[in-house]
Amino acid sequence: MQSQPHVPGFTVRWTDADGDQTEEHAVPGVRGFRKRRRNRHGRGLRGELMLPGLPGFRTRSERFDDMVLDSAERLQDMWGKQLDGVLFAVDEIPPNLEQLVATGNPAPMGSYAPGGRGEPPMITVYRRVVEQGSNTREELQDLVHDVVVEYTAEMLGVPPETLDPVYRRRYQ
Secondary structure, eight states: OEEOOSSTTOEEEOOOOOOOOOGGGSOTTOOOGGGOSSOTTOOOOOOOSSOTTSGGGSOHHHHHHHHHHHHHHHHHHHHGGGGTTOEEEEESSOTTHHHHHHHTOOOOSEEEEOOBTTBOOEEEEEHHHHHHTOSSHHHHHHHHHHHHHHHHHHHHTSOHHHHOTTTTGGGO
């Protein structure tokens, strides 16, 4: 999924591992669940269980993606050209998590991969690890922002406090 805010050259990419089949790869003669007009008992049309205006409509994962996007856009508004072309990604868990836990190392909340060979730099936030580090929704939002600021500061080579003036001030 790609998101293009109002600033050209600024990209946020969410990584997801769902294996949805497109129409060209679908099995011939078999309609997907979403393509059916009626449910299997023939009692009527299927509809939304939760209406879009209600709080439960968006999943936890989608709300987390929005938090990362908000933080990235805030930094983009403040730093402009220096963040053009940087990809912000969300992954469920870090790679090699089992080895990290087995050796007693803490799991990272994010990562920074410098660009090279035509690839832009990428900052990845690990959703499950960050969610485990907070108790409330407000704490989660603060922690997500701090993780995005820390890895962006690492990429730019500046202290996080100079990148965003409200970095870690919410905890004091």
